[in-house]
Amino acid sequence: MISLTINGKAHELDIDPDTPLLWALRDELNMTGTKLGCGMALCGACTVHMNGSPIRACSLPISAAAGAKIETIEGINSPAFQAVQQAWRELDVVQCGYCQSGQIMSATALLQTNKKPTDAEIDEAMSGNLCRCATYHRVRGAIHQAAEKLGGKV
Missing domain, CATH: 3.10.20.30 (Beta-grasp domain)
Known part of the structure; x- marks a missing residue:
């Protein structure tokens, strides 16, 4: 067991x-x-x-x-997750959606440890998440927007 x-x-x-x-x-x-x-x-x-x-x-x-x-994506409910989820919706990040639970989990982990990531820090944190639809610019924009919404509350 x-x-x-x-x-x-x-x-x-x-x-x-x-x-x-x-x-x-x-x-x-x-x-x-x-x-x-x-x-x-x-x-x-x-x-x-x-x-x-x-x-x-x-x-x-x-x-x-x-x-x-x-x-998992089913259980996470931190302020960072909520901000990421809201930004994802507002910026229409999702295209086909298959990779999105992994993308959201990585973005949430980043914002839980880095309250104001730079583009380079976002790119590094998200580098292991591939998106077949190439929504990378929207992902980066959503992470920045989520960070702004958090305003230091992670």
Whole structure:
């Protein structure tokens, strides 16, 4: 049995310890907001937070997440997340939407640690998140807008 805390709730899973966290979330716990993109931790579609930091759930064995606090797109609700979500809507960031949960999780993690990121800092923080529709300029604009809305309240 592997013990996980996901979105503030304790879970006990009888699962192979090498199973990627993504499959535990999607197949065992029916949390389908986190997406499979490449399966090799290169595209960022599977981004979740582990102990507050963004990680790729597709390549992290569930055994490595045991005892950690995992937060998914379904459970996050910080002021930074709310500001990001609002900015995403206002600036129509989403096109096809497939990568967006990972994009939003990475943007939220950035704003939780950096209240006023520069373009270069945004580009660095978001560099592991690929968008097939190329909405990168809208993503950057939404992160700046979210930072302004937060006004230092992260």
